Amino acid sequence: MISSDVIRGYNDTIILSLLLEGDSYGYEISKNIRQITDEQYIMKETTLYSAFNRLEKNGYIESYYGEETQGKRRTYFKITPSGITYYKEKCEEWDITQKVVNKFIKELNEYGNN
Amino acid sequence: MISSDVIRGYNDTIILSLLLEGDSYGYEISKNIRQITDEQYIMKETTLYSAFNRLEKNGYIESYYGEETQGKRRTYFKITPSGITYYKEKCEEWDITQKVVNKFIKELNEYGNN
DNA sequence: TATAATTACTACGACAGGTAAAGTACGACA
DNA sequence: TGTCGTACTTTACCTGTCGTAGTAATTATA
Numbered sequence: 001m002i003s004s005d006v007i008r009g010y011n012d013t014i015i016l017s018l019l020l021e022g023d024s025y026g027y028e029i030s031k032n033i034r035q036i037t038d039e040q041y042i043m044k045e046t047t048l049y050s051a052f053n054r055l056e057k058n059g060y061i062e063s064y065y066g067e068e069t070q071g072k073r074r075t076y077f078k079i080t081p082s083g084i085t086y087y088k089e090k091c092e093e094w095d096i097t098q099k100v101v102n103k104f105i106k107e108l109n110e111y112g113n114n
Numbered sequence: 115m116i117s118s119d120v121i122r123g124y125n126d127t128i129i130l131s132l133l134l135e136g137d138s139y140g141y142e143i144s145k146n147i148r149q150i151t152d153e154q155y156i157m158k159e160t161t162l163y164s165a166f167n168r169l170e171k172n173g174y175i176e177s178y179y180g181e182e183t184q185g186k187r188r189t190y191f192k193i194t195p196s197g198i199t200y201y202k203e204k205c206e207e208w209d210i211t212q213k214v215v216n217k218f219i220k221e222l223n224e225y226g227n228n
Numbered sequence: 229t230a231t232a233a234t235t236a237c238t239a240c241g242a243c244a245g246g247t248a249a250a251g252t253a254c255g256a257c258a
Numbered sequence: 259t260g261t262c263g264t265a266c267t268t269t270a271c272c273t274g275t276c277g278t279a280g281t282a283a284t285t286a287t288a
Contacts, residue, residue, distance in 0.1 A: 004246055005123025005274070006211050010218075011245085017218040027265050041214045047246055049266070054245085072254050072265045091219050097120050098212060100155045104124075104131040105205050118275055119245070125274085141236055161275055163237070168274085186236045186283050 002041055011043060011051050012060075013090040019061060019079040020087065026052065026075070052077060060086050116155050125157060125165050126174075127204040133175060133193040134201065140166065140189070166191060174200050 007014075018029050026048055033043050052075075055061045060083030066074040079087070121128075132143050140162055147157050166189075169175045174197030180188040193201070 002207060002211050002214060003123055006207065007215065008122055008245060008274095009117055009119025010215055014215070014218045017220065020220070025265080027263095036217050037214050040210060044247060045266080046248080046268095050245075050247095070255065072252090074265065093116060093120065094215060094219055096154060097116050100116060100151050101121065101124055101128075101208060103150050104128045105208055106131065106134070122245095122274060139236080141234095158276060159237080160239095160277080164274075164276095186281095188236065 004047075007041065010090070010094070011047055012055055013087060013094070014043070015048070015051055015055065016060065016079055016083055016087040016090075019077055020084070023076045023078045025066065025077065055083070058086075059083070118161075121155065124204070124208070125161060126169055127201060127208070128157070129162070129165055129169065130174065130193055130197055130201040130204075133191055134198070137190045137192045139180070139191065169197070172200075173197070 014033060015029060018024060018032055024032075026045075030043060030045070030048055033041060052061070052063070056063055056077075059080060061077045061079055063075050063077050066076050068074060128147060129143060132138060132146055138146075140159075144157060144159070144162055147155060166175070166177070170177060170191075173194060175191045175193055177189050177191050180190050
């Protein structure tokens with residue numbers, strides 16, 4: 001299981017990446033993350049919605065109500081141009097982060113795994 | 115610059131990876147991280163020393179005083195067997211994390227970089 | 229000789245992101 | 259009528275990071 005401290009700071013990026021595919025809402029995004037990662041990563045509800053708040057506050061996404069006439073009303077989110085820019089920045093940062101962390105990760109059998 | 119939220123949760127792993135090379139102390143580890151990453155990642159002093167406390171509390175490292183007869187006394191750290199186990203677990207976790215996050219990271223020119 | 233820089237920490241408080249727990253609200257189905 | 263699935267919201271808490279500051283000894287520089 002992936003610990004929260006590891007992926008922390010990338011939850012926003014994950015959400016933005018899904019919004020690049022089209023507007024969506026909390027529950028759907030949550031399900032998509034599960035599916036895409038084969039249940040390897042499940043974003044907690046509170047994490048998800050607090051990320052929406054943060055992203056909107058920062059101007060990276062915009063919200064609007066759906067037109068559902070039945071069921072609970074959905075809040076849809078749309079990525080903004082500055083959200084796209086931010087997403088790209090995070091992609092570049094991720095690239096560097098991977099390289100940095102990998103310098104400290106050894107091959108698993110290097111220290112006598114058997 | 116790598117944001118702290120990204121590498122958070124891997125500071126402990128980075129420290130352990132250096133202690134696998136041999137016992138060391140705060141200042142030296144700090145310098146090594148700078149060097150190894152070409153200044154791409156600089157761990158803050160407070161982060162470093164609070165990580166030492168956490169690691170020791172969890173039994174992943176042990177501390178002892180150095181034999182210096184001059185200069186300020188150093189606290190050396192040594193990785194324990196359970197620290198090695200923990201390190202290996204984090205390596206495996208990192209492997210999964212990379213794969214998961216990479217599913218949400220697009221090629222940078224995919225969305226009209228120009 | 230003074231003082232700045234480097235080495236090697238320690239203490240304190242603030243902050244941000246993640247999370248558990250609980251609750252609200254609606255529709256479907258048995 | 260009750261439970262399940264959808265779709266959130268609120269609150270309060272925890273943890274890791276970090277800014278700031280201070281201590282203490284040695285070494286470099288003016």
